[in-house]
Amino acid sequence: MAPLLSLITAMLVFSYGPSGSLSCDLSQNHVQVNKESIVLLHQMQRISSFRCRKDRKNFGFPQEMVDGSQVQEAQAISVLHEMLQETSNVFGSEHSSAAWNTTVLHGLLSRLHWQLEDLGTCLVLQMKEAESALGMEAPTLAVKRYFQGIRLYLKEKQYSDCAWEIVRVEIKRAFSLSTNLREMLRNQDGDLRSP
């Protein structure tokens, strides 16, 4: 089911207006909710990161994908959407609810869900030219590969407390690094923002 869903999502995401300008404007709340997600990711900490230093790993975050000067707006939406979806999958898993404080975890998951819905509005606005999908596959694939690495790592480490701690820090960092993409989408001229 997941691959089909991603494909449909991809078809929805991968287009932007004929003028080359993207008709998407994230709601004002989006950046705020993202900050709250980062705070919750921070609050989730249960054990010392330092204690887990032997488990550290470079997951190869695709840094260029969140560089606002290199990424087109349509790509930014697909990258953010993929990040949110993958993060929901990682933290929404059964193993995750065993590892974290469920109150804080649910707070995080509901914010991720809200952000996905908010981005979904952008996707619908862009349901025009599916052919521009070609140029957008690479960034989304880079994000997918990155999260595949994270899921594999958790599995290899048998979902140990330290493995989750390393992943928590990693994803918090990824969210912080993607903040500028969100700001880029929010700061467009906003023709489509509802009056």
Ligand SMILES: *[C@@H]1O[C@H](CO)[C@@H](O)[C@H](O)[C@H]1NC(C)=O
């Ligand atoms: C979970 O987090 C909430 C909110 O920070 C806190 O009130 C609660 O005591 C925590 N529960 C456990 C089991 O640590």
